Amino acid sequence: xxISIIGAGYVGLISGACFAKLGHDVVLIDIDADKLAxxxxxxxxxxxxxxxxxxLEEVHIDTSTDYGKTVDSDVIFVCVGTTADENGxxxxxxxxxxxxxxxxxxxxxxxxxxxxxxxxxGPGMTESLVIPLLEKSGRKAGKDFGICMSxxxxxxxxxxxxxxxxxxxxxxxxxxxxxxxxERLHQSLKAPVMRASLRTAEMIKLASNxxxxxxxxxxxxxxxxxxxxxxxxxxxxxxMGLDERIGNKFLNAGIGFGGSCLPKDLxxxxxxxxxxxxxxxxxxxxxxxxxxxxxxxxxxxxxxIKLQGATVGILGxxxxxxxxxxxxxxxxxxxxxxxxxxxxxxxxxxxAVANFIKTCPQVLPASKExxxxxxxxxxxxxxxxxMELDYRGKIVIDGRRIxxxxxxxxxxxxxx
Ligand code: UGA
Numbered sequence: 001x002x003i004s005i006i007g008a009g010y011v012g013l014i015s016g017a018c019f020a021k022l023g024h025d026v027v028l029i030d031i032d033a034d035k036l037a038x039x040x041x042x043x044x045x046x047x048x049x050x051x052x053x054x055x056l057e058e059v060h061i062d063t064s065t066d067y068g069k070t071v072d073s074d075v076i077f078v079c080v081g082t083t084a085d086e087n088g089x090x091x092x093x094x095x096x097x098x099x100x101x102x103x104x105x106x107x108x109x110x111x112x113x114x115x116x117x118x119x120x121x122g123p124g125m126t127e128s129l130v131i132p133l134l135e136k137s138g139r140k141a142g143k144d145f146g147i148c149m150s151x152x153x154x155x156x157x158x159x160x161x162x163x164x165x166x167x168x169x170x171x172x173x174x175x176x177x178x179x180x181x182x183e184r185l186h187q188s189l190k191a192p193v194m195r196a197s198l199r200t201a202e203m204i205k206l207a208s209n210x211x212x213x214x215x216x217x218x219x220x221x222x223x224x225x226x227x228x229x230x231x232x233x234x235x236x237x238x239x240m241g242l243d244e245r246i247g248n249k250f251l252n253a254g255i256g257f258g259g260s261c262l263p264k265d266l267x268x269x270x271x272x273x274x275x276x277x278x279x280x281x282x283x284x285x286x287x288x289x290x291x292x293x294x295x296x297x298x299x300x301x302x303x304x305i306k307l308q309g310a311t312v313g314i315l316g317x318x319x320x321x322x323x324x325x326x327x328x329x330x331x332x333x334x335x336x337x338x339x340x341x342x343x344x345x346x347x348x349x350x351x352a353v354a355n356f357i358k359t360c361p362q363v364l365p366a367s368k369e370x371x372x373x374x375x376x377x378x379x380x381x382x383x384x385x386x387m388e389l390d391y392r393g394k395i396v397i398d399g400r401r402i403x404x405x406x407x408x409x410x411x412x413x414x415x416x
Contacts, residue, residue: 001025001185004097005077008063010047010260011118011152012079017052018163022188027069031097036063036135048102048296048324048351051160067101071108075151075185079118080129084264088271090122096253099133106137106145114146114181120205120265121149123162123272126172126198146178149198151205157322166191171199206272209265210283211223215250216257217286220293221250222296223415233416234401239380253415255380255399256293258319258328260379263290290331296414297378297397300342304410305376307341313371314338314363315389316381316400317349317356324351326359330399331380335360347373350383379405 001024007193008030020026028283030036038044040063053409062069072077080094102115115134117126126149131141141147149172169186171193175180179195188194196204223233234252241248257263260405266287273280301307319329328331329352338345339362346366353365368385370376372394379386382400389404397406405411 001074003075003077004029005075005079006030006067006070006102006271007078007080007094007119008039009079009081010049010156011154012077013039013047014049014052014154014159014163015077015079015118015152016061017059018160018256019054019185020061021164024301025062026059026065026229027072027073029064031065033065035167036065036255039063043288049159050157050322055160055268067105068108070102070105073105073113074111075114075116075181075311076102076105077116077118081260082121082264083222083250084267084271086267086346088122088269088274090125090268090271092121092125095119095121095125095130096133099338100136100359102352103134103137104221106134106139107151109145111327112144112146112177112181114148114178116148116150118150118152120151120261120268121202122268123202123206124199126202127174127226131174142175142178147174147198147200148178148182149262151201153205154327157320163191169193170201171195172204174198178277185283192215200297204253206265206269209262210286213257213262213266213290214282214286216252216262217289219253220256221289221416224293227413227415245288250400251279254293254401255296255330255334255414256290258314258330259325260327263287263315263328271289281353291333293414294330294339295337297334297380297399298337300375300397300412301378302341302393302413307338308374309342309344311344311346311373313366313377314336314345315349315368315371315377315379316383317347318352318381318383321381324355326352326355329356329380331356332360334378334380335363339363346374349381351362362411377408395402 003024005012016026021291035046080098083091171182216227226233237251317331345363347363348371376395379399380399391405391408394408396405397409
C-alpha cells in the first residue's frame with residue numbers, strides 16, 4: 001500500500017520505518033526540513049532508538065515537507081505530537097494544521113483513502129475536531145474517504161520491537177470499510193485485532209497509560225509505607241507479582257513515572273473526565289503522588305547533608321534508560337529543587353546531557369567519576385553502567401534500585 005505519515009517524531013518515524021520494512025511505500029511528511037534531512041541522510045537522527053539507524057539503512061522512505069506527496073495514498077497516518085498543559089488542556093495546533101493540510105490533499109485524491117489518527121487525542125476529538133476539518137475538503141467521511149483512530153503502544157527504547165510484535169492492534173473505525181483497510185494493512189503482524197468505535201479506541205489508549213501510571217503510583221505508595229516499616233518493597237512486589245492477576249511488570253517502586261506519555265495522557269484523561277462533570281479522584285491522586293514522589297530524594301538527602309553550598313551529583317537524566325528523552329523526567333524536578341536549596345548540581349547521563357542542559361542550564365555536565373566525587377550522589381535513571389560503579393565511601397540516595405549502590409557509606413532507597 002502507499003502509506004503517508006504526517007509527523008516525523010518518535011511514533012511517525014518508527015511507524016514509517018517499520019511499514020517500509022513490511023513492504024509498503026512510505027512517505028514521511030514534516031514541516032521541519034532539517035529533521036527530514038537527517039532522516040534522509042541517516043545521520044544524526046532526531047531521536048535515539050535501538051535499531052532505528054540500522055532499519056533506516058535497510059529500507060527506503062521518501063521524506064518531504066510537501067503534502068502534495070501524499071496524494072493517492074491508501075492510508076494517511078496522523079502522527080503529529082500533541083502536548084497538554086498542567087490542566088490537561090490539549091495543545092492541538094499541530095493536529096489542526098495537519099488535518100487542514102490533509103483536507104487539501106483529499107480534494108485532489110482520486111482513490112479511496114483512509115485517514116488514521118495515531119496522535120494521542122482526548123476522548124471524542126477524532127469525531128469532534130478532525131472529521132469536521134477533513135470534511136472542509138467538500139468530501140464526506142465514511143463515503144468519500146475513510147477515518148480511523150489507530151492508537152500506538154510503542155515503548156521508547158523498544159519501539160521497533162513493539163511495532164513488529166504488538167500486544168494488540170486496536171482499530172477505532174468510523175465505518176467498516178475504513179477499518180477493513182487498516183486491518184488489511186496490519187495483517188502480517190501476528191497480534192489480536194480489536195475493532196471498536198473511534199471514541200472507544202481513543203479511550204483504550206488513554207486508559208491503558210492511566211492504568212500503567214496507576215500501577216506505578218500504587219507500588220510507590222506501598223513503597224513509602226514499607227520504607228517507614230523497614231520492609232523491602234521489591235520483595236513485596238515480587239511476592240505480589242506471582243499472582244498472575246497482578247503480574248510482575250510495572251511494579252518497580254522509585255521516583256515515579258516521566259516521559260512524554262504517561263504524565264500527559266493522565267492529565268488528558270482527568271481533564272476529559274472533568275468536562276463530563278465527573279471528578280476522577282483516583283486518577284488525580286495517581287498524578288499527585290507521582291509529583292510528590294519525584295522530590296523524595298531531595299527530602300531524604302536533607303537528612304544527611306546541608307544542601308546550601310553542597311555539591312550534589314545526579315546520575316541519570318533521561319526519563320528511563322535507553323533514550324535521550326528528558327520530557328517530564330524526574331531529574332528536572334530534582335535538579336531544580338537542589339538548585340533552589342542552594343546546591344551546586346553536577347550531572348551525568350550517557351545520552352541525555354545535551355537535551356537536559358537546554359531545559360536546565362544551571363547544572364554542570366560532568367563525568368561519572370566527577371559526579372561520584374560530589375558531597376552526595378542521587379541516582380535517577382537505572383542505566384546499566386551505574387550497576388558497576390564504585391560507590392564505596394559515598395552518600396547515595398537511590399531513586400531506581402541500583403543494588404551495587406548499597407555499598408555506599410550512607411545508602412538510602414527512596415522507598416525501600
Ligand atoms: C508508555 C507506555 O508504556 C507505552 O505502552 C505507550 O505506548 C507509550 O507510553 C505511549 O503512550 O506512547 P514510555 O513513555 O516509552 O511508554 O515509557 P514507559 O516504559 O512506560 O515508562 C514510563 C515511566 O515510568 C518511566 O519514567 C519509567 O522509569 C517509569 N516506571 C516504569 C517506573 O517508575 N516503574 C515501573 O515499574 C515502570
